[in-house]
Amino acid sequence: MWKLILLLTLWLATTPSPSESIILIADDCSKWYISIIKKKGHFGISKSTPGIHSVRLVYGWITPEDSLSKINMRYADILEQNPRYTSELKKEDWIELTFGKNKKKIFLLRPDDYCTRNRFVLNQEFTLYEVRMGLSGDE
Secondary structure, eight states, X not given: OHHHHHHHHHHHHHSOOTTTEEEEEOOOGGGOEEXXXXXXXXXXXXXXXXXXXXXXXXXXXXXXXXXXXXXXXXXXXXXXXXXXXXXXXXXXXXXXHHHOSOOOEEEEEOHHHHTSGGGGSTTOEEEEEEEEEEEEEOO
């Protein structure tokens, strides 16, 4: 019984709550440019967006105190969290996610994970990365 309680506690602790976080699925696969940052496991992805020169999502940090988290979830569980698809986001959505009053953690399902056949594999787990966002506007 104690194993079941421990397992449930760990599972609940690693699943982001919809009220505490937003999950983005980068489903516009060919539009994202992925750059690997030298520090192992860190990366940035960016794409051009109408009305905004570019959107940049970064999983990286300099000091351990600023580290970002990552979560493993099955695709079915990700869908239960009401994710937002990057192909459907407009300029206003990106601005709200980046600068809005409702500061929630943003977790990303990378395009190189989503855009494979793995999302159709039963119980396939994906890594969601907590990311920081940045926008550069059209001048």
